[in-house]
Amino acid sequence: MRVSYFPGCTDRSSSMEYGLSTEEVFRVLGVELVEVEDWNCCGAAATHSLNRLLSLCLPARIISKALGSGLSWLVVPCAGCFSNLKKTEYVLRNDEKERRVVEEIVGFRYDPSLEILALLDVVVNRIGLDRIDERVKRPLKGLKVACYYGCALVRHPKVTGFDDPENPQAMERLMRTLGAQPVEWSYKVDCCGADLAMTYGSIVSQMVGRILSMAVEAGAQAIVTSCGLCQMNLEMRQELGLPVFYFTELMGLAFDVEQRERWWAKHLISPRPLLESLGLG
Numbered sequence: 001m002r003v004s005y006f007p008g009c010t011d012r013s014s015s016m017e018y019g020l021s022t023e024e025v026f027r028v029l030g031v032e033l034v035e036v037e038d039w040n041c042c043g044a045a046a047t048h049s050l051n052r053l054l055s056l057c058l059p060a061r062i063i064s065k066a067l068g069s070g071l072s073w074l075v076v077p078c079a080g081c082f083s084n085l086k087k088t089e090y091v092l093r094n095d096e097k098e099r100r101v102v103e104e105i106v107g108f109r110y111d112p113s114l115e116i117l118a119l120l121d122v123v124v125n126r127i128g129l130d131r132i133d134e135r136v137k138r139p140l141k142g143l144k145v146a147c148y149y150g151c152a153l154v155r156h157p158k159v160t161g162f163d164d165p166e167n168p169q170a171m172e173r174l175m176r177t178l179g180a181q182p183v184e185w186s187y188k189v190d191c192c193g194a195d196l197a198m199t200y201g202s203i204v205s206q207m208v209g210r211i212l213s214m215a216v217e218a219g220a221q222a223i224v225t226s227c228g229l230c231q232m233n234l235e236m237r238q239e240l241g242l243p244v245f246y247f248t249e250l251m252g253l254a255f256d257v258e259q260r261e262r263w264w265a266k267h268l269i270s271p272r273p274l275l276e277s278l279g280l281g
Contacts, residue, residue: 003122004071005033006062008081008228009041015078015228017263021248022077022119024257028135029127033075036065042084045195045229056102059088063116064108073126077119077248079227080194083152083160085116090159118153120226120247121162124170129177137256139179142278145245146220147171147182148211150230151191165189171224171247178254185218187211192233201237208237216240221274224250235268243271253280 011019026033039062048055062085066074076082092099092110103110117126149168157165166189172182190211193204212234215223222243225231235244244267252260253275264271275281 001030002032002034002071003073003075004036004066004069005075006036006039006042006066006081006085008076008078009044010078010228014232015246017266018077018228018231018246018248020259021246021252021257021263024259025123025248025251025255028252028255028257029131031127034069034071036062036069036074039065042081044084045080053101053105055084056088056091056098057105059085060092060102060106060108060110063088063092063110063114064106067108067111067114072113072115073122074114074116075119075122076116077226078229079118079150079153080229082116082118083155086159086161089116118160118162118226120153120170120174123247123251124174129173132174132177132251136178136254138254138280140175140250140254140278140280141179143180143250143274143280144183144219144221145175145180145224145250146185146215146218146222147175147188148192148215148223148225148230148234149189150225150227151189151194153226154189171226174247175224175250178250180250183215183218183220185214185220187214192230193237194229194233197233197237204233205237208233209239212238212240212242216242222271238269241269243267243269243274245271 043055043058154163154165154168175182193207197204224245
């Protein structure tokens with residue numbers, strides 16, 4: 001299987017462990033990630049507030065490059081990037097007038113046959129949990145995790161088309177397949193503050209503190225997420241010392257991937273003490 005892959009900016013910088021673990025996990029699964037040629041930033045969270053047309057054209061250029069690969073899936077690991085690409089896709093599919101403007105600026109013809117998919121969706125629903133289960137060598141027994149989706153991955157449901165916007169379950173299903181125990185909690189889709197941390201740090205710290213305290217109250221020993229910015233906020237702006245994993249890191253741990261020590265070294269809160277206490281180090 002070969003899929004087009006848009007890593008996004010953070011995959012090569014602040015969330016490098018997400019990118020490294022994704023590459024290793026997909027190698028184990030026998031899926032080739034074909035990186036989008038000459039990709040650009042999707043516009044992140046700021047562009048839409050500055051220039052709507054630019055906020056559409058930046059993701060549209062990525063879509064145009066993915067169409068050029070001839071592959072049917074465009075896989076996106078970052079929840080924020082996924083949200084931006086899906087918003088543009090929604091406009092291209094449903095607004096003919098605006099689509100023509102974007103096509104002219106970017107210089108391409110949109111083809112709706114390209115599926116833009118979140119990495120988590122691909123793992124759980126396209127590759128499938130049976131195939132994941134076959135690769136598990138070290139079940140994550142004893143590990144209690146709070147699955148955190150954030151606000152972008154499953155919203156707006158008409159745009160993203162992925163899981164329940166209030167109580168998604170894809171990550172929980174994956175964690176159970178890996179042998180971990182997902183806890184029940186009601187903060188899985190609350191906003192972490194995103195990039196408001198740059199301008200309103202004290203407010204974001206309060207938001208993160210509430211999310212983390214609720215995870216601990218639910219019995220979680222760690223949080224697992226799929227967004228580089230969410231991971232950074234939850235790890236950097238807390239005082240509880242709770243490890244924050246990417247779901248691909250826990251997949252790699254369950255697959256017994258040797259390179260996982262490279263990932264742990266990049267965390268601000270080391271997960272090693274927790275993993276060693278559970279015999280998973």
